[in-house]
Amino acid sequence: xKAKNAxxxxxxxxxxxxxxxxxxxGLSPMTVSRALNNPHLVRATTVEKVKKAIAVTGYIPNxxxxxLASRRSxxxxxxxxxxxxNMFVDTxxxxxxxxxxxxxxxxxxxxxYTEDKESEIVSAILSRRPDGIVLTGIQHSPQMKRIIxxxxxxxxxxxxxxxxxxxxxVGFSHEKIGxxxxxxxxxxxxxxxxxxWTEDKRAVVRKKGITDTLAKNKVKPLAExxxxxxxxxxxxxxxxxxxxxxGNKPDAVICSxxxxxxxxxxxxxxxxxxVPQDIAIMGFGDLDFSRHNVPSISTVKIDRWRxxxxxxxxxxDKIEGAELNDVVIDIGFELIEREST
Amino acid sequence: xKAKNAxxxxxxxxxxxxxxxxxxxGLSPMTVSRALNNPHLVRATTVEKVKKAIAVTGYIPNxxxxxLASRRSxxxxxxxxxxxxNMFVDTxxxxxxxxxxxxxxxxxxxxxYTEDKESEIVSAILSRRPDGIVLTGIQHSPQMKRIIxxxxxxxxxxxxxxxxxxxxxVGFSHEKIGxxxxxxxxxxxxxxxxxxWTEDKRAVVRKKGITDTLAKNKVKPLAExxxxxxxxxxxxxxxxxxxxxxGNKPDAVICSxxxxxxxxxxxxxxxxxxVPQDIAIMGFGDLDFSRHNVPSISTVKIDRWRxxxxxxxxxxDKIEGAELNDVVIDIGFELIEREST
DNA sequence: TTGTACGCGTTATCAT
DNA sequence: ATGATAACGCGTACAA
Numbered sequence: 282x283k284a285k286n287a288x289x290x291x292x293x294x295x296x297x298x299x300x301x302x303x304x305x306x307g308l309s310p311m312t313v314s315r316a317l318n319n320p321h322l323v324r325a326t327t328v329e330k331v332k333k334a335i336a337v338t339g340y341i342p343n344x345x346x347x348x349l350a351s352r353r354s355x356x357x358x359x360x361x362x363x364x365x366x367n368m369f370v371d372t373x374x375x376x377x378x379x380x381x382x383x384x385x386x387x388x389x390x391x392x393x394y395t396e397d398k399e400s401e402i403v404s405a406i407l408s409r410r411p412d413g414i415v416l417t418g419i420q421h422s423p424q425m426k427r428i429i430x431x432x433x434x435x436x437x438x439x440x441x442x443x444x445x446x447x448x449x450x451v452g453f454s455h456e457k458i459g460x461x462x463x464x465x466x467x468x469x470x471x472x473x474x475x476x477x478w479t480e481d482k483r484a485v486v487r488k489k490g491i492t493d494t495l496a497k498n499k500v501k502p503l504a505e506x507x508x509x510x511x512x513x514x515x516x517x518x519x520x521x522x523x524x525x526x527x528g529n530k531p532d533a534v535i536c537s538x539x540x541x542x543x544x545x546x547x548x549x550x551x552x553x554x555x556v557p558q559d560i561a562i563m564g565f566g567d568l569d570f571s572r573h574n575v576p577s578i579s580t581v582k583i584d585r586w587r588x589x590x591x592x593x594x595x596x597x598d599k600i601e602g603a604e605l606n607d608v609v610i611d612i613g614f615e616l617i618e619r620e621s622t
Numbered sequence: 623x624k625a626k627n628a629x630x631x632x633x634x635x636x637x638x639x640x641x642x643x644x645x646x647x648g649l650s651p652m653t654v655s656r657a658l659n660n661p662h663l664v665r666a667t668t669v670e671k672v673k674k675a676i677a678v679t680g681y682i683p684n685x686x687x688x689x690l691a692s693r694r695s696x697x698x699x700x701x702x703x704x705x706x707x708n709m710f711v712d713t714x715x716x717x718x719x720x721x722x723x724x725x726x727x728x729x730x731x732x733x734x735y736t737e738d739k740e741s742e743i744v745s746a747i748l749s750r751r752p753d754g755i756v757l758t759g760i761q762h763s764p765q766m767k768r769i770i771x772x773x774x775x776x777x778x779x780x781x782x783x784x785x786x787x788x789x790x791x792v793g794f795s796h797e798k799i800g801x802x803x804x805x806x807x808x809x810x811x812x813x814x815x816x817x818x819w820t821e822d823k824r825a826v827v828r829k830k831g832i833t834d835t836l837a838k839n840k841v842k843p844l845a846e847x848x849x850x851x852x853x854x855x856x857x858x859x860x861x862x863x864x865x866x867x868x869g870n871k872p873d874a875v876i877c878s879x880x881x882x883x884x885x886x887x888x889x890x891x892x893x894x895x896x897v898p899q900d901i902a903i904m905g906f907g908d909l910d911f912s913r914h915n916v917p918s919i920s921t922v923k924i925d926r927w928r929x930x931x932x933x934x935x936x937x938x939d940k941i942e943g944a945e946l947n948d949v950v951i952d953i954g955f956e957l958i959e960r961e962s963t
Numbered sequence: 964t965t966g967t968a969c970g971c972g973t974t975a976t977c978a979t
Numbered sequence: 980a981t982g983a984t985a986a987c988g989c990g991t992a993c994a995a
Contacts, residue, residue: 296773298971298972298973299972299973300972308981308982309981309982309983310972310973310974310982311973311974311975311981311982311983311984312980312981312982314973314974315974315980315981318974322980322981323980323981324980324981327980327981339772341745341748341749341769341773342749342972342973343690343749343751343971343972343973344749344750344751344973345686345689345690345695345750345751345971345972345973346686346690346971346972346973346974346987347972347973347974348686348973348987349684349686349687349690349971349972349973349974349987349988349989350972350973350974350975350986350987351973351974351975351987352974352987354686356750363715364705364711364714364715364718365711365712365714365715370705370706370711371706373705373706374704374705374706374732377705377730377731377732378732381731381732386729386731386746386747386750387729387730387731388727388728388729388730389718389728389729389730390718390722390727390728391715391718391719391722404682405727406727407682408682408683408684408685409685409686409697409727410684410685410686428680428682431680432637432682513910514910514911514914515910515914518914540910543911544914547914547916550916569854569855569856569881570855570884570911573855573856573859573885573888575888575891639987639988639989640988640989641988641989649965649966650965650966650967651966651988651989651990652965652966652967652989652990652991653964653965653966655989655990656964656965656990659990663964663965664964664965665964665965668964668965683988683989684987684988684989685989686987686988686989687971687987687988687989687990688988688989688990689971689989690970690971690972690973690987690988690989690990691970691971691988691989691990691991692971692989692990692991693971693990
């Protein structure tokens, strides 16, 4: 026996439920539910009745209840170290757009750049029972790996590459990028290298790619300016100051992002140094300004939108039980030579 | 009588519940729930027992169930026209950070720049039963206003100003910004104005502020280049081309964003025009690059983080029943004079 | 301080 | 094609 008159028990005005719609339409709640979620199982005239009743009652479905009952939340959690980062934000936008097309909502969480914080956040996320998760990067604490794996949730790691992802992956090889940058600059004749670099894990891998390749050619970078996150123009300027004031002028400066490179170029101009004649400067990311900058900035281009679209689709496909072609997608990268080198 | 052996009825491996933890700890589910949500109501030794049992079972709370029962989801929905927009993204990051501090998650939705899409999205959002909503702007379709108001949910509108918000508001006056820009440039002696402008509603209001003030001084802009969203450097360049090629060279070009201004400056340099001697260029937003650009860009500064922090706090305060000082917060703006004018 | 009973709004399952 | 019933996992209200 239902206690229909205990409705207001917990205070607040109750919003209309399936049952209200059903009563209005002269149907059972279950039929209304079907009319909404599987209209093909319901007679067309019945669907019409339901639509009218919904309009009359102002019914809005309750996905908390629906998710609880069906064990599917239509929610995807996305974890990025930072939102206001010129690199990630395009990927996030792409994920959001693609998820919307496929009927999912995005829970966006910011982890910062530390493993323990990410672990905490993932626990909190799981309590929302998302249907899938997007994680930035492939380095996670053992604790978090355990939690994620035992949740048996579809996961896509992005912005990095490994043959052994937690589940699925869309990204590219930071090490190979480092190799390519080093090879490119070495071939151009540069020998005295300076670095302006942030300390996030993926940037560090790119640096390793660079130094490894240089080492093969018996070259060791002269100096490195380490800058904190997030990277800004000012930090690029300061970074170059640091490198120049240390006495040994490099002939090429490699920056961990285009933003730092732009800052370095500005500082170089201020000091009367011509780029690239006196000092070459290389970035990473191919941000919007890079090809317009004077001089235009040599860089590495990543298809940031592709990452988001593929990640969203992989998740949605897996959730919906579709066959997956590949569990790991390497979207590659492209070194773009411009005026600054 | 509970049907404990019907657990696996719907397939999938069931994750541990409060009841599992309770059994492990030798307590009732209700006590476990309290130990988690109101530990001060529970004896310290009992809390310890619960913690151990949670560790043993690997329990992760189910906020779908919790939200359904308590009618509070600890979820805030944020609707922005675009994520990958240098202006909004900082506000979104600030909202996310501040919400996290106060124990909420952020559901982030992208509306684009059309009213009807926003209305659809808000309906979808409400089905998640968020505890509050952040909306960008103050112009909404009547239909959406009805839906929002009848939901009786705390709402904060941001990035604009009106004495009559739906509920609460954090923003600033676009019209006053337009007035101030026009007054400033007029005072500097400029008389022949060109505009490079996007068509979003708030930018249009700023433009009206400009033209109104100019009209008072018997000045009418020479020409306007309208560019699509999102604004990019290229569009700024093209915009200036458009203005210059129309024959009547302006002595000052006002852009609806710093990005467009930067593009216009680049194009001016390419054409051998000195900024500001031959042509002055003004932006909006005070983005990171604006003060470093050569020449540095005169602009209007908005405290984008403040908007996010205040919006998050207002919502959390209202949800938690705290007293609100003001329902409308005008965070103001600052015109920053630099080299480009 | 802890426990019992029940409802939150929906969907899965089975029956008709 | 539609309906009846029983979960889904938790918190509210009240009892002990």
